[in-house]
Amino acid sequence: MRVVPGLLVIAAVCFNAGLAVVNGNITSLGPALVIAAEMALVLAAHAVALANYRPQMLPWYLLGAALLVVACWRSMALQQFDPKYFRDVLIIPTFVVLGMTFDRRSLNRVVVIVHAVVMITLVFEILATDAYSAVFKVKEYYINTRGYDVQSFWNKNSDLFVNAVRPDSRLFSFLDLHRVSSVFLEPVSLGSYCIVIIAFICARYEELSRTQVLFLVGGTLIAMLGSDSRLAAMSSVLIVAITVMGRRLLPRSVALVYLPVVLAVAFLYVTIGGIPAGSDDFPGRIAHTVHLLSRFSVDEFLGISSDPILLSESVDSGIGYLVLTQSIFGVALIWGAIVLASANRSSDQVRYVHAVCVYLSLTMIVSFAFLSIKTASLLWFVYGVLQLPQRPQAKPDLRSVTRSAAAHPLRRRAALVS
Template identity: 25%
Template structure:
């Protein structure tokens, strides 16, 4: 989750910086596809270390661009967070500092979004959507050729996500969830697409589903019943993406976001704060109703209901130490997002970041709506995993959220600065923080 701190500082917008955020978002989305191709051609061994180095390079470039926007409040929050994590690591050896990486993506790309314009945001969306659909159609129509160019299975084995002794029942080079198993047909158009779930340039169908949800959230936030502002085409493409990925999560999430958008609460900060809290509480109650005394929580049935019960059982199984990040979880947390966040960040810091994100003042109506859409997106996705933190889609999400802060009347104060005339600076109120 991400935190944003309003400050009285100022963001200087330079001409080169307007486009830089777009290129970093695109890089975050496509670099895994490029590395997978390199690995498949055996040009270079690609493991988790190499992938992490590329991610860190992208984040470092982003941090360099926003370096003048990091104010004292943000630094204090970073210091407190690092202090807690270092201290908690002493008593909880399983604590993962990857949570710093996850929050860093949110902060960096949120500020990058605030340094650019709506026009650049739309350019980013259309370029990325075109790439996603182009690669996705190649995968769908020429599956064997796609698999020969991108051996996704081996890529994720080398990455450590898939165990080397995992049985490949689909007998393909696609990701583990790239095909619906026997007896578990597609939700959408089984007769047309068969069991295949499209991954496109994200390499895994879950991320394509997340991408569709991000597009849908943006459309709900910025669309208006005015010529040129209805976003009809992008709505349709977002739906097409979760159909291709056969993402049940994305379809349900988009429906919930739509219901929230037409409700009178879509701009209420308290709603943005309560959504994840209520869902996490509900999960815990669900887990208490499915307790198995003396049995460690596990995924008994690998479907939506089975994952929800597993997430709830794990939260219910925990003692107070796990909730506050001071004791290791008895069971892995990678398949349940709430447990991952709470056991690594602790309940107190998690609620703090959530509160700052939810209650910071939105500068535009679009920003207020987008904030609530993000809350719904996180509240639902964290029930079944932590994929919302991957840079492949998180960079786009927080970049677009940052852009909504400078839309409409706020955009009028954003004018690029010529590098040759440093004295002629255009400024806008600075947000030195970002979100949960």
């Protein structure tokens, strides 16, 4: 049972890639099978957590219950229930409590295994793009299971994801390469994964060997360049800058202000700079969020809006999507739990909370990709593992060692020498 939580999070990261292989090379799949696979992972995670229940899990189950109440409130107001919106946020407490069943001493090993899988697939995609396309057939998988249309893809002749080739130039334009995706099948999630690994390194660098640090940092830089993620580059720089300040300069509660501050800066940037919404770049996405939130009425903030246009436009605004589907109260509950329900005993716990809140604050402005199980599972699993204290290593009983050494001449001599 000790390895089951780690295997579940590895499966959550990789299961979409496995289904894509089946869809492209064995038999066509539909949305129902993908939903069923994700539900199976969530149920398995809770089965493991409940079988190993501990009091630290209670706040997260209470959060899940509160979010269910929000979902029921929204359903009664709109006379319809969409389980997807509850599933989106259920991912958070699910993998936090799963992480609480795992041994902190094995956490580095799980992350390194996930990173190795991501890097192997990444190198395969870069060096043999045609073979990667033939194995995963990403475009076909998303058309069959996500309802995409062929016309949505910029490059109709490619089997890669819709935005694997941007209509404008790459951020890292010195690379003559499409935007790589690895096991995530699309580059946005690979960029999010890079941020998660940077957060992990910043939180756990004291517990990582030099080889592990080189492998994680080197692979992440390659993945960041390959995915051409502006968000990953900006978030990683800020996470490193903030976490190196240390625990004393950054109490845990300071993380509460990150999201409000980022939103305030975004509104000032768009208003003063006159940034127009509509362009598919970082400034355009920020402006889109500002203009979207500016159109919200009381119903939108209460999570009971029936406006389908606002909901469809919110896919490029994580905070807008969360408010529409969870209400402003649900967002406050989630944010408060992430910061205040976290442990505050060790520096890695505090650093990771700050890193996670920096990541969420920035990504909520431009995307709702942080809700994808492919990357959210690892993000919240690490969070959960770090909530529990490191088990102290048993110290040898000096009296028994002395007695044992005295009982045998050779042992007594060895004891004297040491």
